[in-house]
Amino acid sequence: MKIAVLKELAAGERRVSATPETVKKFTGLGAEVAVETGAGASASISDDAYAAAGATLGPRAQVIAGADMLLGVQGPDPASLAGLKQGAWIVAGLNPFGERARVDGYAALGAEALAMEFMPRITRAQSMDILSSQSNLAGYKAVLDAAAEYGRAFPMMMTAAGTVSAARVFVMGVGVAGLQAIATARRLGAQVSATDVRAATKEQILSLGAKPIFVEQVKGIEGEGTGGYATEMSDEYKAAQAELVSSHIAKQDIVITTALIPGRAAPRLISDAQVASMRPGSVIVDLAVEQGGNVEGAVAGEIVEKHGVKIVGHRNVPSRLAADASALFARNLFNFLSAFWDKDAGRPVLPDDDEIAQAIRLTRGGQVVNARLLAQ
Structure with missing residues (x-):
């Protein structure tokens, strides 16, 4: 069983899909x-470190040749996989909705493409969930990026020269990234508030010491949406939320938005008029900028200034913490593959009736077979 670990070719991608730690574990399984x-x-990992863990090093063509499985962070371009073995697995974050043509390319190669971001959010798959591990780091980094752009201190400081007020941070979207953003902002001493369309997140916000900001007169989502994500809300709720947010956002120094809906453009949470209501020097970090953005005027890959407010739109935020992001991503991949490892076969085996296999398998036998993707 040969596992190939490829160098990422996507612009700005600094992560890697295996670390010396996981290489050693794979070789321990006999791979x-x-x-x-x-x-x-x-990601600050040398070739020597991989070699010491038991890996062989070589150019891309040599690594791909005869490989039964390719590991990646982002899906490799099918054109870069010349000589790929028929039936080889491609295990990575494949962005199936955004890169459908690439998925079709994997099918044409005869590869079995497994999209790790389609991992179901069930108990036994928690350690395999790349979205959670990477979003956790993104939420943390979003606060640090905001602090870097904000021209004032975060905590309240009482000095002989007077008192410095604590920064007011508002987090919109309380998923994994949002919860980490709340926790990080609180650790830095900010006064934190947060909102979400899911009413069940109110207790999570309170547990982290932040103030929940919720629409009370119009019912939101009581529990989780599909896969733990929020779903699209009614026009009545959107209008009520916009009114509430408008009055609250004008008082904030920093806003971090994290709202995403799988397979769809990111919902618009902040309008240009709401940006204009914030005081000059305020900062907004849009973690959804690559899917269209939560903030009007946000630009992917740029920090723009509108009405005296900085709107931060960094791409691929987890990659800005490449070493830690790689370590967590690599463990997610190992946890997935080792859970299905068949000692007799000397490789992982995915049963056709398994919930995880059905969720993440995109292509097989030259065809696109994923129900979610085919339904688009």
Whole structure:
């Protein structure tokens, strides 16, 4: 069983899909691991470290040749996989909705593509969930990025020269990223509030010491949406939320938005008029900018200034913490593959009737077979 670890070719991608830790674990299962030369350099992992863990190093073509499985952070371009073995697995974050043509390319290659971001949010798959591990780091980094752009201190400071007021931080969207953003802002001493369309998140907000800001007169979602995400809300709720947010956001120094709906453009949470209501020097970090953005005027890959307010739209935020993001991502992949490892076969085996297999398998036998993708 040969596992190939490829160097990421996407612009700005600094993560890697395996670390010396997971390479050692794979070799312990009896697998041969081949790592493309330089694959871990941007995540501060040397080729020597991979070699010491038991991997062989080589150029891309050599690594791919004869591989039964390719590991990646982002899905590789099918054109870069010349010589790929028929039936080889491609295990990575494949962005199936945004890169459908690429998925079709995997089918044409005869590969079995497994999209890790389609991992169901069930108890036994928690340790395999790349969205949660990477969103956790994104929420943390969003607060640090906001602090870097904000021209004032976060905590309240009482000095002989007078008192510095605590920064007011508002987090919109209380999923994994939002919860970590709340916790991080609180640790830095900010006065934190948060909102979500899911009423069940109110207790989570309170548990972290933040103030929940919720629409009371119009019913939201009581529990979780599909897969733990929020779903689209009624026009009545949207209008009520917009009114509430408008009055609250004008008093905030920093706003962090995290709202995403799988397979759809990110919902618009902040209008240009709401940006204009904030005081000059305020900062907004839009973690959904790559899916269209929660903030009007946000630009993917840029920090723009509107009405004296900085709107931060960094791409691929987890990659800005490449070493830790790689370590968590690599463990997610290992946890998934090891859970299905068949000692007799010497490789992982995905039963057709398994809930995880059905959720993440995109292509098989030259066809796109994923129900969610085919329904689009």
